[in-house]
Amino acid sequence: MDETLARAGIFQGVEPAAAEALAQTLETVEFPRGHVIFTEGEPGDKLYIIKSGKVKIGRKSADGRENLFQIMGPSDMFGELSIFDPGPRTSTATTVTEVSAVTMDRPALRQWISTRPEIAEQLLRVVARRLRRTNNMVAELIFTDVPGRVARALLQLAQRFGSQEAGLLRVTHDLTQEEIAQYVGASRETVNKALADFAHRGWLRLEGKSVLILDPERLARRAR
Structure with a gap:
């Protein structure tokens, strides 16, 4: 099985033969950057697992403001609520970068769950963590x-998407400052001010859609 897929929550604790058989039923899909995979309110009938790229999960308020709940990357799964609840989607999923993913519809997965209850248990754990x-x-x-x-x-983004670079931690988040603001539930101006202050203090360096964290300990103290 593909290593990225093997790390997905749905396959954890499932015996290798069953996981491999389930993986063989998945359909590969490709999306360009900025593509809306599904929209809040529409019927949900599939779950997705990301093989490469990033997806943002969010929803809009009545006045049109957008809030982001999750930034997802390789091995992350989304859309799984549709497997248990046939109601409308509760959020919108949009690609942040080009994305390669696999998908499975509700009937196919429910058939697997009926014979492999441990798969349902893993899905419930994913939902509980969410x-x-x-x-x-x-x-x-x-x-x-x-x-x-x-x-x-x-x-949090560093933990998920960070990589070491000359002894420092680079976070390639691929987000605009507006998207970062939506992620923390604040205005873009307030977020820009906070980022500029962190940079002035020497805690990080802003480089386009990535951040080089220079002093993670001070940043962690500020996060408390």
């Missing part, structure tokens, strides 16, 4: 100021 992260995000919006939320978001 809910826990959502609860943490709500708490941050209430109890943490904007600079603290920006610092925490950068560290």
